[in-house]
Amino acid sequence: MKLAIIKPPLPFGSTPVAPPILEYLAALTRRVDPNIDIQLISTSATPDAIDKLECDLAAISLLTPTSVPGYRIADKLRARGIKVVFGGMHASAMPEEAKQYGDAVVIGEAESIWPEVLKDFSAGQLKPFYRGEQIALDDLPTPLYGMLQDGHRFRIVNTSRGCPYNCTFCSVKPFMGADIRFRPIDHVVRDVCAIPEKMYINGDENIWWQGFEQRAIDMFTALKGSGKKWMGFGSLRPVLTPAGSRMLNAARESGMLTVWVGWDAISDDSLSAYKANGKVGVDRERAVRTLRDHGIDVSLFYMLGSREDTMDDFKRSIELADRLGVSMHPSLVVPYPGTELRSQYEPYLYKELGWEHYSGAYALFEHPDPAMTPEAREEAFYESSLEILSLPRVLRHMFKVPLSGFPYAHILSLMNQLPVRKGMKIAYEKWKEEKGEVRRKQLLG
Numbered sequence: 001m002k003l004a005i006i007k008p009p010l011p012f013g014s015t016p017v018a019p020p021i022l023e024y025l026a027a028l029t030r031r032v033d034p035n036i037d038i039q040l041i042s043t044s045a046t047p048d049a050i051d052k053l054e055c056d057l058a059a060i061s062l063l064t065p066t067s068v069p070g071y072r073i074a075d076k077l078r079a080r081g082i083k084v085v086f087g088g089m090h091a092s093a094m095p096e097e098a099k100q101y102g103d104a105v106v107i108g109e110a111e112s113i114w115p116e117v118l119k120d121f122s123a124g125q126l127k128p129f130y131r132g133e134q135i136a137l138d139d140l141p142t143p144l145y146g147m148l149q150d151g152h153r154f155r156i157v158n159t160s161r162g163c164p165y166n167c168t169f170c171s172v173k174p175f176m177g178a179d180i181r182f183r184p185i186d187h188v189v190r191d192v193c194a195i196p197e198k199m200y201i202n203g204d205e206n207i208w209w210q211g212f213e214q215r216a217i218d219m220f221t222a223l224k225g226s227g228k229k230w231m232g233f234g235s236l237r238p239v240l241t242p243a244g245s246r247m248l249n250a251a252r253e254s255g256m257l258t259v260w261v262g263w264d265a266i267s268d269d270s271l272s273a274y275k276a277n278g279k280v281g282v283d284r285e286r287a288v289r290t291l292r293d294h295g296i297d298v299s300l301f302y303m304l305g306s307r308e309d310t311m312d313d314f315k316r317s318i319e320l321a322d323r324l325g326v327s328m329h330p331s332l333v334v335p336y337p338g339t340e341l342r343s344q345y346e347p348y349l350y351k352e353l354g355w356e357h358y359s360g361a362y363a364l365f366e367h368p369d370p371a372m373t374p375e376a377r378e379e380a381f382y383e384s385s386l387e388i389l390s391l392p393r394v395l396r397h398m399f400k401v402p403l404s405g406f407p408y409a410h411i412l413s414l415m416n417q418l419p420v421r422k423g424m425k426i427a428y429e430k431w432k433e434e435k436g437e438v439r440r441k442q443l444l445g
Contacts, residue, residue: 093338202232331360
């Protein structure tokens with residue numbers, strides 16, 4: 001049996017990060033049957049691989065902005081007699097839709113159900129839907145790190161799943177549940193040591209949870225001996241708890257260089273509307289300064305253009321970046337399927353826009369302010385984003401990175417921002433072409 005595990009292309013080009021599902025699902029497959037011939041394809045890096053692919057079964061992992069190209073890949077493969085099974089967050093949120101383009105859909109997490117999928121396929125008895133359970137994470141295999149080549153220089157390690165917060169925009173809780181499930185620390189260390197590179201990414205939704213600071217400290221302490229540098233995603237609220245300083249010191253000593261933080265919204269009104277206050281805490285700016293004081297560089301993720309936002313928020317994002325000395329990674333608001341925000345915004349959605357527009361670069365819904373037209377929001381997004389990611393600002397930020405992380409953190413700062421800048425410029429040129437074509441059609445008539 002030949003199995004291909006495929007990640008459809010990202011909207012704005014390739015990244016040096018290996019999609020974690022590829023090498024991890026390969027390890028799950030090898031555990032079930034070591035004789036299965038496995039091929040991994042990251043189509044952002046190798047777009048022509050699908051045309052040359054020979055396999056019996058293709059497993060395609062879908063995110064919402066990659067679902068349309070994922071369906072196109074499935075159409076090509078099924079036309080050649082290849083069976084297709086979909087999985088991932090988008091397929092789990094929209095299983096009936098995904099089934100229209102594939103032979104089977106895995107809903108939820110794969111561990112409990114993947115052996116059954118492979119067994120059924122071998123017997124010629126694939127079911128239309130498989131529903132995975134949220135099981136304990138005490139027996140996960142180490143991903144087959146290094147199996148995927150083609151310029152992928154970063155691997156991702158996951159140490160927990162689930163999220164207790166109620167942010168309306170997030171699909172993690174609907175997909176992985178409200179209970180935090182931790183992996184055994186020694187398994188995390190095992191996986192980190194298996195990574196061939198000297199730097200990795202902790203891919204958890206949150207590397208430190210309020211109420212579990214000691215668990216984070218224990219994990220960071222255990223990772224000190226790995227000799228590797230890393231970056232991860234963390235919320236702000238635990239930073240200011242009584243154990244926060246010890247936790248941050250332990251993180252830095254374990255090799256942590258950068259934390260990506262969900263700032264989520266520029267305005268407090270939007271933050272409240274997202275129900276994200278519980279995650280970020282009461283003093284976001286002090287938490288960011290505390291992170292930097294502990295020698296950890298900070299990158300903020302945030303969204304613009306919500307129904308509570310104003311045009312001033314686009315300009316305020318630039319002021320915030322300068323005031324805090326951090327890098328910023330913006331997105332227009334995306335109401336993903338399966339989220340509470342999707343339900344709230346349903347009456348206002350532009351239904352003619354397909355999933356390919358759910359990339360964070362398009363206005364997807366009506367705004368109560370007549371001045372906040374889709375074109376005005378999109379243009380303000382690109383203008384403010386390209387200003388934040390301008391080369392002088394990127395270089396200035398690199399020189400503000402804490403010296404304790406030299407030189408890795410400084411190199412990482414460039415590697416974090418320059419690909420985003422490149423992707424943003426590509427997206428902006430595509431956007432201008434699209435708008436120009438619309439205007440030409442309007443003039444013609």
